[in-house]
Amino acid sequence: MGFSSRANLFFVLLMLCCCVLDVGIAIDTITSSQSIKDPEVLTSKDGNFTLGFFTPQNSTNRYVGIWWKSQSTIIWVANRNQPLNDSSGIVTIHEDGNLVLLKGQKQVIWTTNLSNSSSNRTSQFSDYGKLVLTEATTGNILWDSFQQPSNTLLPGMKLSTNNSTGKKVELTSWKSPSNPSVGSFSSGVVQGINIVEVFIWNETQPYWRSGPWNGRLFTGIQSMATLYRTGFQGGNDGEGYANIYYTIPSSSEFLIYMLNLQGQLLLTEWDDERKEMEVTWTSQDSDCDVYGICGSFAICNAQSSPICSCLKGFEARNKEEWNRQNWTGGCVRRTQLQCERVKDHNTSTDTKEDGFLKLQMVKVPYFAEGSPVEPDICRSQCLENCSCVAYSHDDGIGCMSWTGNLLDIQQFSDAGLDLYVRIAHTELDKGKNTKIIIIITVIIGAVVIITCSCAYVMRRTSNHPAKIWHLIKLRKGNRNGFVQSKFDETPEHPSHRVIEELTQVQQQEMFVFDFKRVATATNNFHQSNKLGQGGFGPVYKGKLQDGQEIAVKRLSRASGQGLEEFMNEVVVISKLQHRNLVRLFGSCIEGEEKMLLYEYMPNKSLDVFIFDPSKSKLLDWRKRISIIEGIARGLLYLHRDSRLRIIHRDLKASNILLDEELNPKISDFGMARIFGGTEDQANTLRVVGTYGYMSPEYAMQGLFSEKSDVFSFGVLVLEIVSGRRNSSFYDNENFLSLLGFAWIQWKEGNILSLVDPGTYDPSYHKEILRCIHIGFLCVQELAVERPTMATVISMLNSDDVFLPPPSQPAFILRQNMLNSVSSEEIHNFVSINTVSITDIHGR
Incomplete structure (x- = not known):
């Protein structure tokens, strides 16, 4: 090869190298x-x-x-x-x-x-x-x-604000899963007087806050100690900026905070084995995390029912609204402070100095002013300033004081700070005498009750000595922790026992209405106000004098089953509070009348919509998935987040009520069971519920657990997607149930034939497919294979959560259940003495 040829080859190779380098x-x-x-x-x-x-x-x-x-x-x-x-x-x-x-x-x-x-x-x-x-x-x-972040905070990325220039770096949520444009929620840093916090806003309104940053953690996030491995840092940088950011200790880890469509900050961590992001923390564990849910001078406790209560020395601003659990009006001071009396030239002879009520382990309110002084000086400064209504101290922050309304206080079981609220000394004196008053009252009350009870029992049982033993059995029959177990043991329903228990619950939990007021509200229970009929009796629409619309469940005197359900429902639901559970306003017990008063649901129940060809068109896919998610949140609250662990046992479309905005609320707790702290399943000889929604282990063996409700939820999901009833689905050729029909369409990839034609939208095809997949996971035959409701919600809210392939659902044939038991068992199974079947009625 000549020199010229070699030179040309060298030039070509050089150019190729340059190209490769350029690509690199x-x-x-x-x-x-x-x-x-x-x-x-x-x-x-x-x-x-x-x-x-x-x-x-x-x-x-x-x-x-x-x-x-x-x-x-x-x-x-x-x-x-x-x-x-x-x-x-x-x-x-x-x-x-x-x-x-x-x-x-x-x-x-x-x-x-x-x-x-x-x-x-x-x-x-x-x-x-x-x-x-x-x-x-x-x-x-x-x-x-x-x-210029979107909805995700990455390691090293700073959320910041500058009060002087107004410049901010914030997260903003997506508008929808298919639209990343700026949505309703935003999250960023707020800089007060030496106080830095992180907020989430819904449009311009505060929705959540972290509590003050003390240089090490956010004092208003109870789980912050366990999240400290994410290495949060920040504060005032000395140049007018307040910022918050975090680092991760290892390059092998990947953790990010994401602001989702519902306004929640989610901490997600990469799971290298499963090759997906896993949610490990959320900013909203309960309704108490919603900013200012209880109003001013009130405290929120997720473990209490109701969750809101006025601080000691304060009372509800509007008692009627407060009793209806509308707490936004907050609370007001009962007794004027001493320094205010002096300022107003009050000639009262009471000159004792105000004191401080200590609240331990709380999320302190917003709008604090910070100063670097010691705790004793902090207290004296607040006491000397008549405008100061509370103070707190943290070693990393110093003294915090408040001069306005105290808003967004939350009670923690651990962590948090101590808050000292200024109240009149007479309110503190009341506290000193409270224990003595309580002890004396309890002793006197116990003597009166025992005396009256003995006289009552002796009178009732004088001609029937066996009844004494029967009452003793009822008293001892509730050791397993189930409200309904006391009735399971006997076919009798002692109304005097029910009245006694309801009265106790009323005194502790509910607002009591007299019969005349309820009759007036329902126009003397006029037929035109009747909303529906159940095993317990009729339900009427009513309106109280203040304009509040109610639904009145009136126990039928002839209903044996209804008496039991009534008792169970009042004990269970009086202790619950969640936006996806129907709200109980109170009760009425006079003579033979027993009634429960609920919030009125103008759109009646879900079955009225999804099974009606004309009304089903009003529920597009976005509204249906919103209803599914709401039901899931309500069930999760019952199973894990309420102060009780409750299995509903009768979840179905007719027991899902819809408010004016078509938001779902779970109702009818007459069949519900309360679990003890260590129990995860139970057995009963009295199977109650609705065929078509019962899990196989419950229908055939009487075993029920959280997974029983999960099965019912799965059936409900498939009904919502398809617009067809599982309990009345009919297939002449194959004797298929809705579950069987849906399973065949799923296996054959023929999803369109399963989805309600009025609902299907090609732009949501993947989401609809995923929802059906979740429904099948919930109706698997083995309870252990079904997901928990916590997992279901993760599946619904994140496309990143892996969905395992479902196994064949239970009851794919309409006669599958009865064919699997003997003729003798069938006879026992459908016996009125052992099985309670709830019919479906529209409301």
Whole structure:
């Protein structure tokens, strides 16, 4: 080969090397001459982060974003509010030096919007998921994606605020799973007087807050001690900014905070074995985490029912609203403070100094002023300032004091701070005498009750001595922790016992109405006000004098089953409070009359909508999935989050009521059972509920647990999706139940034949498919294979949660259950003495 040929070959090889080198540089870099075009991507050097074009689920729009591992974890979006409607997008350095997204070659869709122009700039993609724009000659960073976050907080990313300039760096939620544009919720840092907190806002209204930052943790997050491994740092930086950020101890870990569509901050952690993000913490564990839910001068305790109560020395501003559990009006001071009396020139002879009520382990209120003084000085400063209504002290913050209304106080079981609330000394004196008063009252009350009870029992049993033993058995029959067990043991329903128990519950939990007031509210129970009929008796619509609409459940005198359900329901639901459970206002017991008063649901029950061809059209897919999620949240509260562990046992479409905005509320707790602290399942000889919704282990063996409700929930999900009743589904050829029909369509990939035609929307196809999948997981034959409600909610709220393949559901044939037992067992099983079947009635 001649010299010329060798030279040419060398030149070609050199050019190839340069090209390879250039490609290597372009892996994580954009320049004015090196762009990325849809569907090209940039990849971080470690291969974990990718910058590129993506299309959200159920959408046709194109966006430029950054994701971790896969597009199921989008952490940043450039053109959130300016989507591309085709694949002509180009990301490049514009002639003015800005990083831009172009549609085609000319139209600017998104830009970094820097005012000072320069042509010598590059954009690089780091291993931390950060996209930066730098000056090529100096290396100075001019802009980075951490300054304009979307809905995700990454390690090293700072949430910040500057009160002087008004400049903020905040998270903003997506509008929907298919639309990453700015949604209703935002989260950022609030800087008070030496106090820094993190807030979540719904539009402009506060929705959640972290409590004050003490340099180590957020004092208003009870679980913060266990989350400290995420290494939060921040505070005032001395340059006018307050910021909060976190680091992770190991490069092998990946933890991010995401602001979801419901306004919750979720801590998600990468599970390398399952190859998915797992939610490990949420900012809203209970309703008490909703900002200011109890109003001013009140405290929220998720372990109490009701959850809100006025602070000692305060009373409800509006007692009628408070009794209806509308707490937004808050509480007001009962006794004027001594310093206020002096200021108002009150000539009262009472000159004793005000004192402080100590609240331990609480989330302290908002609007605190901070000063670096010791606790004793903090107390004296507050006492000397008549405007100071409370103070607290933390070693990392110093003294905190409040001069306005005390808002958003929450009781913790551990952690938190001590809060000292200023009250009149007479209120403190009441506290000193309370124990003595209580002891004397209890002793006197016990003597009176025992005397009256003995006289009553002797009179009732004088002609029937055997009744004494019967009453003793009733007294001892509730040791297993189930409310209904006392009735399971005997076919008799002693009304005097019911009245006694209801009276006790009324005194402790409920508002008592007299018969005349209820009769007036329902127009003397006029037929035109009748909403429906159940085994317990009729339900009427009513309106109280203050305009409050109610539903009145009136126990039928001839209903043996209804008496038992009535007793069970009042004991159970009087202790519950959740936005997805129907609310009990009170009761009425006079003579033979026994009634429960509930909030009125103008849209009646779910079955009225989903099984009616004309009304079902009013429930589009977004509303149906919202109803499914609401029912799931209500069940999770019953199973795990309330102060009781409750199994509903009769979950069905007719027991899901809908408010004016079609939000679901679980009702009818007559069949419910309360579990003890260590129990996870129980057995009963008296199977109650509705065929078609019962789990196989409950229907055939009497075994029930949380998984029994999960099975009913799964049936309900498939009914909501399909618009067909499981209990009345009919297939002549195959004798299939709805579960059997749905399973065949699922296995054959014929989902469209399962979905209610008026509901189906191609843009939600994946979400509908996922919901059906979750429904099948809930109706699997073996209880151990069914997910818990906590897992169900994770599955519904996150596409990242892995869904295992479901096994064949139970009861796929309409006669499957009865064919699996002997003729003798069938006879016993349908006997009126052992099985209680609830019919479905619209309300």
